[in-house]
Amino acid sequence: xxxxxxxxxxxxxxxxxxxxxxxxxxxxxxxxxxxxxxxxxxxxxxxxxxxxxxxxxxxxxxxxxxxxxxxxxxxxxxxxxxxxxxxxxxxxxxxxxxxxxxxxxxxxxxxxxxxxxxxxxxxxxxxxxxxxxxxxxxxxxxxxxxxxxxxxxxxxxxxxxxxxxxxxxxxxxxxxxxxxxxxxxxxxxxxxxxxxxxxxxxxxxxxxxxxxxxxxxxxxxxxxxxxxxxxxxxxxxxxxxxxxxxxxxxxxxxxxxxxxxxxxxxxxxxxxxxxxxxxxxxxxxxxxxxxxxxxxxxxxxxxxxxxxxxxxxxxxxxxxxxxxxxxxxxxxxxxxxxxxxxxxxxxxxxxxxxxxxxxxxxxx
Amino acid sequence: xxxxxxxxxxxxxxxxxxxxxxxxxxxxxxxxxxxxxxxxxxxxxxxxxxxxxxxxxxxxxxxxxxxxxxxxxxxxxxxxxxxxxxxxxxxxxxxxxxxxxxxxxxxxxxxxxxxxxxxxxxxxxxxxxxxxxxxxxxxxxxxxxxxxxxxxxxxxxxxxxxxxxxxxxxxxxxxxxxxxxxxxxxxxxxxxxxxxxxxxxxxxxxxxxxxxxxxxxxxxxxxxxxxxxxxxxxxxxxxxxxxxxxxxxxxxxxxxxxxxxxxxxxxxxxxxxxxxxxxxxxxxxxxxxxxx
Ligand SMILES: Nc1ncnc2c1ncn2[C@@H]1O[C@H](COP(=O)(O)OP(=O)(O)O)[C@@H](O)[C@H]1O
Ligand SMILES: [Mg+2]
Numbered sequence: 266x267x268x269x270x271x272x273x274x275x276x277x278x279x280x281x282x283x284x285x286x287x288x289x290x291x292x293x294x295x296x297x298x299x300x301x302x303x304x305x306x307x308x309x310x311x312x313x314x315x316x317x318x319x320x321x322x323x324x325x326x327x328x329x330x331x332x333x334x335x336x337x338x339x340x341x342x343x344x345x346x347x348x349x350x351x352x353x354x355x356x357x358x359x360x361x362x363x364x365x366x367x368x369x370x371x372x373x374x375x376x377x378x379x380x381x382x383x384x385x386x387x388x389x390x391x392x393x394x395x396x397x398x399x400x401x402x403x404x405x406x407x408x409x410x411x412x413x414x415x416x417x418x419x420x421x422x423x424x425x426x427x428x429x430x431x432x433x434x435x436x437x438x439x440x441x442x443x444x445x446x447x448x449x450x451x452x453x454x455x456x457x458x459x460x461x462x463x464x465x466x467x468x469x470x471x472x473x474x475x476x477x478x479x480x481x482x483x484x485x486x487x488x489x490x491x492x493x494x495x496x497x498x499x500x501x502x503x504x505x506x507x508x509x510x511x512x513x514x515x516x517x518x519x520x521x522x523x524x525x526x527x528x529x530x531x532x533x534x535x536x537x538x539x540x541x542x543x544x545x546x547x548x549x550x551x552x553x554x555x556x557x558x559x560x561x562x563x564x565x566x567x568x569x570x571x572x573x574x575x576x577x578x579x580x581x582x583x584x585x586x587x588x589x590x591x592x593x594x595x596x597x598x599x600x601x602x603x604x605x606x607x608x609x610x611x612x613x614x615x616x617x618x619x620x621x622x623x624x625x626x627x628x629x
Numbered sequence: 630x631x632x633x634x635x636x637x638x639x640x641x642x643x644x645x646x647x648x649x650x651x652x653x654x655x656x657x658x659x660x661x662x663x664x665x666x667x668x669x670x671x672x673x674x675x676x677x678x679x680x681x682x683x684x685x686x687x688x689x690x691x692x693x694x695x696x697x698x699x700x701x702x703x704x705x706x707x708x709x710x711x712x713x714x715x716x717x718x719x720x721x722x723x724x725x726x727x728x729x730x731x732x733x734x735x736x737x738x739x740x741x742x743x744x745x746x747x748x749x750x751x752x753x754x755x756x757x758x759x760x761x762x763x764x765x766x767x768x769x770x771x772x773x774x775x776x777x778x779x780x781x782x783x784x785x786x787x788x789x790x791x792x793x794x795x796x797x798x799x800x801x802x803x804x805x806x807x808x809x810x811x812x813x814x815x816x817x818x819x820x821x822x823x824x825x826x827x828x829x830x831x832x833x834x835x836x837x838x839x840x841x842x843x844x845x846x847x848x849x850x851x852x853x854x855x856x857x858x859x860x861x862x863x864x865x866x867x868x869x870x871x872x873x874x875x876x877x878x879x880x881x882x883x884x885x886x887x888x889x890x891x892x893x894x895x896x897x898x899x900x901x902x903x904x905x906x907x908x909x910x911x912x913x914x915x916x917x918x919x920x921x
Contacts (some may be wrong), residue, residue: 317817338819339819342818350812352834355833363829406667411819
């Protein structure tokens, strides 16, 4: 049974259409990440699930129950906000208890719930402090504690880590993942950070301008992006998108300035797609790590290029060069690329994805 | 030490001297009237008429204060300021409480429960801040007449409450707008309703601005003369009106010491309020967001 169904949901502010027919369905225990740039409507969608925004069209169901007209408190959800939204004049304990007090939970049960949650989040020693006396990471934990004691069907997180510094963000990310494994509750999590999406999600919905571009497992989104937008948004450095000409036998021909064109054959394509795109322009998507230095005697298709810029990152080196008239980045082992030098590169064709040059959608 | 450094130091010292000198001079200038009032109120009438105005009293006497408080004649009654002081208290306490409470609710609605046209409504309220007292008097007199509150203290409470709402709403709206909306959203998800959020989350966070609103309203209402003189008469007047009557309607020798004592009595409550809560006033005016 699916815990959350978003069924052709729309949202408009006056004439401004913020969400256009969004449909997402996830199962119990799923970790759904809504991923997209600022302003694409992620928070709006999350707030609609929470009941903080009205639904313009379509239906939202939580555990099979239509919740469109239910108030937030009746939806069996809990939410963690970007600014943590802790009540500033209450202690940590009072913050966590507030919802239970309103629901008239008995004192003994409240104490037990606070204890369980604070032990789990290791904030027991902070219970009598005010939010202003806590660090960012501690506030984050308290906000999660407030959500946990609710024991909801659905946790909602709106960019919970974006106010933390880089180091803490990575720690808290692990913490949230551990929490999900521990509690097994379904989570909807909003972020613009593709790494958070990749590391946390069981399902990712990549959004742009109020439209879901792709809904899939993170690895599938990474390996088989539905369109050029998703390909560029997920992964860092982004997937290289290179214009090419598709020949009838499925070889992609990519122009290289002042050198012979690269001929990349053996790209997996359906017979139907091959028929439709033969002789046409396509976009070739190659992840930076799918390049390697060509070894003599290998049969993999290779190309000869000149490196422009070389950026060592430690574990590997990012090498930038021109291919098909665009700038392309390859992720190579350290010390193998040198700026200004010529090199032969091999390409892992099994990982290549092709896109229609007009619609920019994936060709299968 | 080089001569250069020494002369720089001397210039610095001279600058300091100049700053403190002017500040002290200005402070003396500002405190002069208060000084005159205090020393005059402590002198006997004979001493005032024979000696200087500014000098210390030769023999300190509280006669003038006693007279101003309990015996001075206002109109036909000679009961001093006391009954009017009580009138002012009966007027100021409910009016401050009501206007602050209404301002708080208004600010809360205007920022956290935004409705179409909220900004327009706020604009109208702001406009109220710039309405001069004089513009309100005639319509207000009519309203009080039809409510049968003319010439009463409850009538004056109503007038001051209504007139004060513009200011208190402005205070609270500008304060609550700095409190993140996510706070009310979190409370909604916790199951809190309109009033629960107001009383449990917003009001406790608004303490500094509550103090600001109370001080502001208290000072305005306590010191008001025009509404008092327009809408009350005789026994129901506030202290400012009574003070005016004491000062203006004396026969024979002008009793400067009683006038000064009466003026001091009328001014003391606002002074006390400011001294007790002034710290919060400055803090409240400068406080930005309640950083959670
Ligand atoms: N109350 C509102 N009135 C009008 N437009 C809004 C309102 N709230 C959000 N929007 C618009 O909706 C779009 C999506 O906003 P949001 O969901 O907050 O984006 P995200 O969370 O993905 O950054 C934005 O373009 C924003 O300007
Ligand atoms: Mg957002």
